[in-house]
Amino acid sequence: MTTSIRDAARELTGGSLTALLSPGVRVLGLGEPTHGVEAFLEVRNEIFRHLVEHEGYRSIALESDCLAGLAADAYAGGGAGALDEAMSRGFSHGFGASAANRELLSWMRAYNERSPSHDRLRFYGFDAPLEPAGPAGPRPVLTALHDYLSAHLDLPVTRETLDGLLGPEEPWTDPAALTDPARSVGGGPEVKELRLIADDLGALLTAHAPHLTAATSPDDWWRADLYARTAAGLLRYHAGMADPSSARLGRLMSQRDAMMAGNLDAVVRREARRGPTLAFAHNRHLQRDKSHLWFANVPIQWWSAGAILATRLGDAYAFAAATFGARGADVPAPGTLEGILSALPHARAVVDPARLVAALGEKPAPRVPVDHTYLALDPATVHQADAIVFLKEI
Structure with a gap:
């Protein structure tokens, strides 16, 4: 690995991530490349704590049912009821079973108990009520x-x-x-x-x-x-x-992300006088370039909620894409983006995409993952992210 590629990366901390962002950010979109991996949620929690304590953030929005999120927010704000109930009613897509989501809600409630009402943290779901069923x-x-x-x-x-x-x-x-x-x-x-x-x-x-x-x-x-x-x-x-029509699935994906963008836009307006918001979702819902996937051998393309919001916020929207190296037998090939990043000395790194692209010269080969639920980063569009969060192994 060349020194210039090493120089594009730092050990992951909240501070090393925000150092790559412009000072006027109102929404930081932090992605994950697949659902159900606690390591990415644990990193999210760590980054959110830093953003709250050092950067003035006062809210977090997750890829979860916007209506269910009202129950999670009520608990975080000190409302009646047990944490188990808040986890059951406050999340969709099975995300209430996550230990990291449970830790997030508990930490937010504890923070709010020692804070004045105007300074309390708010929890939002910004997805539509669209369960897998x-x-x-x-x-x-x-x-x-x-x-x-x-x-x-x-x-x-x-x-x-x-x-x-x-x-x-x-x-x-x-x-x-x-x-x-x-x-x-x-x-x-x-x-x-x-x-x-x-x-x-x-x-x-x-x-x-x-x-x-x-x-x-x-x-x-x-x-x-x-x-x-x-x-x-x-x-x-x-x-x-x-x-x-054959365009049905693509239109549904577009409608879903348009609803997500509308919810995030409403959060931004509500939080305007309080502080920025951390939005956490799949990379495909937050990236600036056009999102795409294959479903039943049919290519689907749509503009993500992040891309839509970026047209409204400009530089006030930032996107940090997340990816990983190895997961069991799924090890990236050396010539792929993830393979190159796996040679970094850090177990968890934050990478400057602009410096990385300049150091690489030629674009790496796309990764073909073993697990179909993981959607690899597109090497041709990583420059459109403001940061890359990389975990060497999950």
Whole structure:
């Protein structure tokens, strides 16, 4: 390994990571290359503690259900209930079983117990309610939005009409609709009417924001806005599930990340006067370049939530991509990016992508992982990241 490549890397600490970022960052997107590896979550926790204690960060947003995140945030803020309940109700995708997520929530609660209310840490989920078994139905968020507005405004639709259009829950959550568009309720006339209603209610929420905020509270209005975004997004997603064209999966991925970007944008606006936010998700949801994967031998491409947010924030958005060297028998070839980084002297390193690319000269070969759940970094686009977090072995 040349000295210049060694010079592009430092031992991973919170300080060595933030040294690579511009001072005006409002959202730091920290990626992981695969789910279910505690080592990346442990690194995330370590970095978040540094960001809170030394860089003024006051919130964290995870790739987890935005509605479930309300329960996790309530616990972190000192709310009633046991930690086990918060882990069960506050995370989606099985992430509540993670020991590192449990440690994160416990640390946040302890920090908040010794901090004034205006300085408390907030927890957000920024994913849509889209479990692997399929999307949630819109009833809880649409009715909650209606209830909030109807307490203060005359609405163009009654709760009874809304309930009739929503119908029973089972068709909304039919897992067969994931692979069979004909099983989706999204193409029915009721969904088309519900999309118009959700749009109208969201517009009323915005138009009457001064009155509603004064009559309730800024936090209550923010939560209602979350319901409005989620209701509109879920109805749009269900309509997309009914699309029988070959572009269906790509459009669904695009819709999901657009919802994620909308949630992150709302977090940025809410946290504007308090401090920056750490967003943690898969690299594919945070990278600036176009995301892609193969599903059932079909190539899918979409713009990630991070790429969308970066168009709004510019240099105030930063992305740190994470990857690893060896995992059991899955050892990167020497000529790949991960193979080259594996020769670094650090077990955990943070790498300056610009200096790394300059030192490499020619682009390394792409890694072909043994495990299909791991998506390797694209050597052709690593320069678009602000940092690379590398773990030599997991």
